[in-house]
Amino acid sequence: MPRTGLPSGSGTWLDPDIPVTGGGPGYGAVVESLRDLLDGFAAASPDEETVRALADAFAAWSKRLERHRVGERQQVFGRRRDLHGRGQVMAPKFAAEESDERSVKGTVTFGRYFLGGNGAVHGGAIPLLFDEVMGRLSNTAGRSQSRTAFLHTDFRSVTPVGVPLSVRAWFESEEGRKRFIRAEIRDGDTLCAESHGLFLALLPGQP
Numbered sequence: 001m002p003r004t005g006l007p008s009g010s011g012t013w014l015d016p017d018i019p020v021t022g023g024g025p026g027y028g029a030v031v032e033s034l035r036d037l038l039d040g041f042a043a044a045s046p047d048e049e050t051v052r053a054l055a056d057a058f059a060a061w062s063k064r065l066e067r068h069r070v071g072e073r074q075q076v077f078g079r080r081r082d083l084h085g086r087g088q089v090m091a092p093k094f095a096a097e098e099s100d101e102r103s104v105k106g107t108v109t110f111g112r113y114f115l116g117g118n119g120a121v122h123g124g125a126i127p128l129l130f131d132e133v134m135g136r137l138s139n140t141a142g143r144s145q146s147r148t149a150f151l152h153t154d155f156r157s158v159t160p161v162g163v164p165l166s167v168r169a170w171f172e173s174e175e176g177r178k179r180f181i182r183a184e185i186r187d188g189d190t191l192c193a194e195s196h197g198l199f200l201a202l203l204p205g206q207p
């Protein structure tokens, strides 16, 4: 395990070679339910009774989960690389469909939780998705762990909420520690957003 506490990069995207089984076989379904909950909550205008019931249920679950609290290295959330979106809900779920050592293609649907306004995805959620996809690509295929040095995003047209979109990321070049990666999100033939970033392989001891 590297000093970052994150699993070191190896394996291809679709075939990670580090099995992470925390949470058991039902964990992925719970993450999906949590995504549905966030989308449902964002889309709802609940009455007071429903709000009270939600507050009680959330408080009860927070208390129960407190008993299972672990340190960063034992955390399951965001580490299940066998699951789409690696089992986290901070970013929308990217489902990889094709990958090799230098690229990945897949789909994403930004749920209602990621709405900015007027049917468009929030402008912060798009670089978040890019960082997720490009950052993970940067660490695949036996490469060492890296961190984002810069990430530039151009918003070319509105990115719609609730629509399956295609996502592609690929290595532009690798120069020593520097990994230059590009990515784009498309709605059919329409380019919604594109990004390029520099990911730097970490030196020994870098957090």
Ligand SMILES: CCCCCCCCCC(=O)SCCNC(=O)CCNC(=O)[C@H](O)C(C)(C)COP(=O)(O)OP(=O)(O)OC[C@H]1O[C@@H](n2cnc3c(N)ncnc32)[C@H](O)[C@@H]1OP(=O)(O)O
Residues within 6 Å of the ligand: 006, 007, 078, 079, 081, 086, 131, 132, 133, 135, 136, 146, 147, 148, 149, 150, 178, 198, 200, 202, 203, 206
């Ligand atoms: C299962 C896991 C899946 C994970 C998926 C999610 C991935 C998410 C990835 C992230 O978001 S990481 C979190 C966000 N990024 C950070 O917190 C990084 C904070 N910055 C740092 O830690 C350091 O700045 C960094 C390690 C990136 C670089 O510091 P170094 O001291 O190692 O590098 P240095 O500053 O010496 O720069 C090395 C080279 O890169 C160049 N460089 C560095 N930063 C640059 C920059 N911003 N723009 C252009 N060039 C840059 C720099 O000029 C130099 O070029 P030369 O070798 O040609 O001289």
